[in-house]
Amino acid sequence: MNGKENSIKQALEQIEVPEARLDAIIEESFWETAAAPVKVRRRNRWMPAVATVVLVAGISAATLSAAPALANYMAQLPVIGNVFSIFAENKHGVAAFDQFSEDVGLIQTSNGITISIDEAIYDGTKLTFTYQVASEAPLDNSAYLSSFPELLEADGPTGGMQSEVIDGVIAGIAEITHLDEDAEVVNVVWEPQVLFTEEKAIAGDWKFEFAVKQLEQKPITLDEKVSSDGVTVHLQELSITDIAVNIAYQQLVDPAIVEAGNFVEAELIAKDNLGNVYEMPYNGGSTPGDALTAEDFEWTASLRGLDPNASTLTFYPFGHISGPAIEPERVEFDALQFNLKDGTHRLIEDPTVPKPPPVK
Amino acid sequence: MQHDEEMVAAAIKGDRLALQHLLKDEKEKLYRMAFTYVRNEEDAIDIFQQTVLQAIESVHQVKETAYFSTWLTRICINKALALLKKNKKLIVLDELEERKAPSDSMDIAQQLDMEKALGLLPEKYKTVLMLRFYQDFTVKQIADFMECPEGTVKTLIHRGLAMLKRDLKGVYADEWQREFN
Numbered sequence: 001m002n003g004k005e006n007s008i009k010q011a012l013e014q015i016e017v018p019e020a021r022l023d024a025i026i027e028e029s030f031w032e033t034a035a036a037p038v039k040v041r042r043r044n045r046w047m048p049a050v051a052t053v054v055l056v057a058g059i060s061a062a063t064l065s066a067a068p069a070l071a072n073y074m075a076q077l078p079v080i081g082n083v084f085s086i087f088a089e090n091k092h093g094v095a096a097f098d099q100f101s102e103d104v105g106l107i108q109t110s111n112g113i114t115i116s117i118d119e120a121i122y123d124g125t126k127l128t129f130t131y132q133v134a135s136e137a138p139l140d141n142s143a144y145l146s147s148f149p150e151l152l153e154a155d156g157p158t159g160g161m162q163s164e165v166i167d168g169v170i171a172g173i174a175e176i177t178h179l180d181e182d183a184e185v186v187n188v189v190w191e192p193q194v195l196f197t198e199e200k201a202i203a204g205d206w207k208f209e210f211a212v213k214q215l216e217q218k219p220i221t222l223d224e225k226v227s228s229d230g231v232t233v234h235l236q237e238l239s240i241t242d243i244a245v246n247i248a249y250q251q252l253v254d255p256a257i258v259e260a261g262n263f264v265e266a267e268l269i270a271k272d273n274l275g276n277v278y279e280m281p282y283n284g285g286s287t288p289g290d291a292l293t294a295e296d297f298e299w300t301a302s303l304r305g306l307d308p309n310a311s312t313l314t315f316y317p318f319g320h321i322s323g324p325a326i327e328p329e330r331v332e333f334d335a336l337q338f339n340l341k342d343g344t345h346r347l348i349e350d351p352t353v354p355k356p357p358p359v360k
Numbered sequence: 361m362q363h364d365e366e367m368v369a370a371a372i373k374g375d376r377l378a379l380q381h382l383l384k385d386e387k388e389k390l391y392r393m394a395f396t397y398v399r400n401e402e403d404a405i406d407i408f409q410q411t412v413l414q415a416i417e418s419v420h421q422v423k424e425t426a427y428f429s430t431w432l433t434r435i436c437i438n439k440a441l442a443l444l445k446k447n448k449k450l451i452v453l454d455e456l457e458e459r460k461a462p463s464d465s466m467d468i469a470q471q472l473d474m475e476k477a478l479g480l481l482p483e484k485y486k487t488v489l490m491l492r493f494y495q496d497f498t499v500k501q502i503a504d505f506m507e508c509p510e511g512t513v514k515t516l517i518h519r520g521l522a523m524l525k526r527d528l529k530g531v532y533a534d535e536w537q538r539e540f541n
Contacts, residue, residue, distance in 0.1 A: 008493040008524075011474035015392045018401065022387045022408060029412045030380055146367075146375045161377065194370050196381070201366035 100242040110204035122212045123241040124181040131172050138168020142198040149174050149190035185211045215241040226333040230254035233266050233317040245303040253295040264295045266319035272310035277354045278303045313338050316353045368425040390436045397440035411436045485520030
C-alpha cells in the first residue's frame with residue numbers, strides 16, 4: 001500500500017449511512033405491514049408510541065413464590081419504579097395505568113429461562129402488557145426475546161415490542177393496536193420461541209394465553225365539522241376511559257387537491273384549562289368504502305395522562321397538504337372545547353394552536 | 361454477513377423481531393450498495409425501504425437459512441436496478457464498452473476516488489465487484505446469484521477491475537492482486 005491505494009470495501013465503508021433514518025424505516029415498515037389489512041398510512045407520529053423504553057417493575061409476591069430461584073434473583077434487583085412509569089406520557093398517565101391495569105401474574109420457565117407477564121390493560125384502541133425475562137445467570141445487554149404476541153380478535157400481528165436489559169433482566173412492553181370499542185375482552189396469545197443474545201440462542205417452550213377486559217367507555221357524539229383550505233375535519237365521537245381520551249375524526253378533502261396528486265394529513269393536539277398540552281398520536285386510520293376521495297381517512301387518536309384536575313379540554317385540529325409539486329402547506333382549523341364536567345362542547349374560532357410539549 | 365442460523369430460521373418462520381434484528385444488522389451494507397447504484401441519499405433510502413418491505417412480505421420464501429444474506433442482497437440490487445431503469449439512468453453495457461478512456465491530459469486519479477469510480481461503472485460490473493469485494497461472495501455464489509457460469513463472473517470481475525484500474529490509474533491495486541496474482 002502506498003497510502004493512495006484504496007479498496008472497494010474501504011471505499012464503500014466510507015459512504016455515510018443515515019443510521020437513525022434506516023432504523024426508523026425498518027421499525028415503521030414492520031408497523032405498516034403488521035397493520036394490514038387495515039389501510040394504515042405511514043405516519044411518523046407512530047414512532048413515539050413504539051420508542052425504546054426502559055422498564056423495570058417488581059413482580060408480585062404471588063408470582064415470585066412460584067419460582068423461588070427467580071424470586072431470590074429478582075429480590076436483588078433495584079426497583080426503579082412502576083412498570084409504566086417510563087413509557088407513560090406524564091405522571092398522570094403513570095397513575096392511571098397503575099390504578100387501572102389488570103394483574104396478569106403468569107409465569108413460565110423453560111430451559112432455565114423464566115418469563116413473567118405482569119400487568120395488562122386494554123382501552124378499545126390498544127392493548128398493553130408488560131413482561132420480564134430472567135435466567136439464573138444474569139443476561140447480557142444484547143438479550144431479547146423473539147416473537148410478537150397476537151390477539152385472537154385480530155388478523156395477524158398488529159403490534160410491537162420494546163425491551164431493555166437492566167441488571168441482567170429483560171424488562172419489556174408489548175403494545176398491540178386493536179380498534180374495537182365494542183369488544184368486551186380481547187384474548188392474547190404469546191408464544192415466545194427463542195431467547196437471543198449475541199453469543200447464543202436458547203429455544204424454549206413458553207406459551208401464554210390470557211384475556212384482558214376492556215376498560216369502560218363513555219362515548220360522546222361530537223359531530224362537528226371545521227374547514228379550511230379545502231380540507232374539512234369532521235370530529236365525530238369522543239370516548240373517555242380511565243387511561244385515555246380517544247377521539248374519532250375524519251378528514252374530508254376537496255377532490256381537486258387529491259387530483260393534483262397531493263396528500264393530506266389532519267392531526268390533533270389538545271390543551272386543558274390548566275395549561276397542559278397533550279400530543280394525540282394516531283391509532284391508525286382507513287378510508288371507508290364510500291369515501292369521496294382516497295384521502296378521506298377516518299382516524300382515531302388518543303390522549304393519555306390527562307390531568308385529573310382538568311375541567312375542559314380543547315382539541316385543535318391542524319393538517320398538512322403535501323405533494324410532489326408543492327411545498328408542504330400547514331392548515332389550521334377552528335378548535336373544539338369539551339367540558340369534562342358536563343359533557344358539553346363548543347367551537348372556538350381562529351384559535352392559537354398550542355405548540356407540542358417538549359420531547360421527553 | 362454470517363447470521364445466527366436460529367435467528368434466521370426464526371425469521372423465516374414468521375418471527376418479526378428476529379427479522380427486524382437481522383435487517384438492522386444488514387442495513388449499512390444494503391444502504392451502501394444502493395447508494396453506489398444511484399449516487400444520492402434519497403434514492404438510496406427509497407431502495408432501502410422497498411427492500412425492507414419486500415423482505416418482510418416474502419421472508420417466508422427463503423428456502424434455507426444460509427441463503428438469507430444472498431436473498432436480501434438480491435432484493436436490494438433488483439430494487440436499485442428497477443429504480444435506475446425507471447429513471448432511465450441505466451447505462452447500457454455496450455455504451456460502457458465504447459466509453460472512451462480518460463484523457464491523458466486529465467489526472468483522473470486525482471479526481472476520482474474508488475467509490476465514485478465504482479459508481480460510474482456499468483451495472484453488471486458494479487454488481488459483480490460489490491458482491492465479490494464488499495459482500496465477500498465467492499465466485500460460485502455470484503454465479504448462482506447472477507445465474508451465469510463461473511467463467512462469466514471471472515470475466516466480469518477481470519474487466520470491472522481493469523476499468524477501475526484505468527480510471528484510478530495507480531491509486532489502487534489490492535483487489536487486482538488479491539484476485540488474479
